[in-house]
Amino acid sequence: MIFTTKAEYGVRLLVELGRQSSESPVSLKAIAESEGLPLAYLERIVALLKRADLVESTRGAHGGYRLARSADTITMDEAVVALEGSVAPMACFVDDSDDGRVLCSHVEDGETCATKFLWLRVQGGVNDALRRTTLAELVDFSSRQAVPAGASPLGAALPIHTAA
Amino acid sequence: MIFTTKAEYGVRLLVELGRQSSESPVSLKAIAESEGLPLAYLERIVALLKRADLVESTRGAHGGYRLARSADTITMDEAVVALEGSVAPMACFVDDSDDGRVLCSHVEDGETCATKFLWLRVQGGVNDALRRTTLAELVDFSSRQAVPAGASPLGAALPIHTAA
DNA sequence: AAGTTTTCCTACCGCATTGGTAGGATTAGG
DNA sequence: CCTAATCCTACCAATGCGGTAGGAAAACTT
Structure with a gap:
C-alpha cells in the first residue's frame, strides 16, 4: 500500500x-531544475493534471503552467485521483458498472x-x-518550512496517531 | 493506491x-475449495501470517491452521503489515534508519x-x-451477512462520500 | 522568416512486483 | 507404508512504473 512517485x-x-x-505561467523546465526532477517525466505527469482541469497551460516561449483555480479550492483528493486514477483499495472497486459484470467476488446481490x-x-x-487537505494548505506549509519560526507544524497536522 | 489481492x-x-x-485446525485445502481460491497461492500467503504470529499450524494429516490469538485481539493493522509489508504511503517511509542515508528528498535536517x-x-x-478494525468485527460482520437481518451495517462505516 | 522556447504526443526500455504454478521435501495420522 | 497436510523454493507470464528519446505543433523573439 504505497503511493507512487508519480x-x-x-x-x-x-x-x-x-x-x-x-x-505568468511557470515552465516545467524551471521546476524540474529547481526541484531536481526529470523534465521528460514531469511532462507526462503534468498532462494528467491538465486533463483533470487542475492546471492550465500556455504554449510557446515564455509559456508554462499555472493553476486552473485558486489553491484553496483544489483538494488533494482531486489531485491524487487525477494522478493515480481512482483511490480504490481494491482493483474491483473501480467502477465497471457499464459492464454490469462483477469482476470480484466481494459483492453478491448487494451483499458485502x-x-x-x-x-x-x-x-x-x-x-x-x-x-x-487543500493545495493552499500545502503551499502554506511549504512556505512556512523555509522560515522555521513555527516550531512544529506537524503537531496540528497529525492528530490522528494521538487519538488511538 | 490499491490493495493487492494478496x-x-x-x-x-x-x-x-x-x-x-x-x-481443530482447518486445512488450507478446505478453505481454498469453499472460497474458490488457488491453494498453492494461499500456502504462500498463510506463511506470511504465520511469520507474523497471527496463525498457528499443525502439520501432517488432519492438520491445518488456526488463529494464534483470539480474534478480538487481532487488528487489521497487524494483518495488513504482515501481508503487504509496512503501510507506508511512500517508498521512502520504510525505515532505513540503520543505513543513515535518507533515500528520498522529503526530509532535510528534520524538516518536512x-x-x-x-x-x-x-x-x-x-x-x-x-x-x-479487529478480526472479531470482520468475523461478526461476515456471519451477520448470511442472515440479512441487520439492514445496513455499512452506514456507520461510510459517512464520507455522502458528506461531499 | 528564421529560430527558440515551450507544450504536447507517442513509442520504447529495464526493472520490480504480482498473481499463479510446479515440484518436491517434511511431518504426522491411520 | 500410505496419505494428508504443512512447508519451501524455483519458476513463469503479465503488468505497471520510473525514466528516456524523438520528435511535432504552437507561440514568442529577433
Missing part, C-alpha cells in the same frame, strides 16, 4: 505552481463480504484525509 | 479461520516537505482505519 511529483508540481501563483467491509473503511480514511 | 486473500483467510475457531506532510496525513487515516 503522485509525489504531481503534488510537488502543484505546490510549486501554487507558490508562484502570479499570472467482510473484506470489502474493511477495504471500504480504509478507503474512507484515505479519502477523508485527502479531501480535507 | 491482502484480500489473507484477510479472507483470517476471517475464515476466525469463523471456525474451534480447537509539503508532500510528506500530506502522505503522513493519509497514512494516519489508513492506520487509523486498520487499527480500529
Whole structure:
C-alpha cells in the first residue's frame, strides 16, 4: 500500500505552481531544475493534471503552467485521483458498472463480504484525509518550512496517531 | 493506491479461520475449495501470517491452521503489515534508519516537505482505519451477512462520500 | 522568416512486483 | 507404508512504473 512517485511529483508540481501563483505561467523546465526532477517525466505527469482541469497551460516561449483555480479550492483528493486514477483499495472497486459484470467476488446481490467491509473503511480514511487537505494548505506549509519560526507544524497536522 | 489481492486473500483467510475457531485446525485445502481460491497461492500467503504470529499450524494429516490469538485481539493493522509489508504511503517511509542515508528528498535536517506532510496525513487515516478494525468485527460482520437481518451495517462505516 | 522556447504526443526500455504454478521435501495420522 | 497436510523454493507470464528519446505543433523573439 504505497503511493507512487508519480503522485509525489504531481503534488510537488502543484505546490510549486501554487507558490508562484502570479499570472505568468511557470515552465516545467524551471521546476524540474529547481526541484531536481526529470523534465521528460514531469511532462507526462503534468498532462494528467491538465486533463483533470487542475492546471492550465500556455504554449510557446515564455509559456508554462499555472493553476486552473485558486489553491484553496483544489483538494488533494482531486489531485491524487487525477494522478493515480481512482483511490480504490481494491482493483474491483473501480467502477465497471457499464459492464454490469462483477469482476470480484466481494459483492453478491448487494451483499458485502467482510473484506470489502474493511477495504471500504480504509478507503474512507484515505479519502477523508485527502479531501480535507487543500493545495493552499500545502503551499502554506511549504512556505512556512523555509522560515522555521513555527516550531512544529506537524503537531496540528497529525492528530490522528494521538487519538488511538 | 490499491490493495493487492494478496491482502484480500489473507484477510479472507483470517476471517475464515476466525469463523471456525474451534480447537481443530482447518486445512488450507478446505478453505481454498469453499472460497474458490488457488491453494498453492494461499500456502504462500498463510506463511506470511504465520511469520507474523497471527496463525498457528499443525502439520501432517488432519492438520491445518488456526488463529494464534483470539480474534478480538487481532487488528487489521497487524494483518495488513504482515501481508503487504509496512503501510507506508511512500517508498521512502520504510525505515532505513540503520543505513543513515535518507533515500528520498522529503526530509532535510528534520524538516518536512509539503508532500510528506500530506502522505503522513493519509497514512494516519489508513492506520487509523486498520487499527480500529479487529478480526472479531470482520468475523461478526461476515456471519451477520448470511442472515440479512441487520439492514445496513455499512452506514456507520461510510459517512464520507455522502458528506461531499 | 528564421529560430527558440515551450507544450504536447507517442513509442520504447529495464526493472520490480504480482498473481499463479510446479515440484518436491517434511511431518504426522491411520 | 500410505496419505494428508504443512512447508519451501524455483519458476513463469503479465503488468505497471520510473525514466528516456524523438520528435511535432504552437507561440514568442529577433
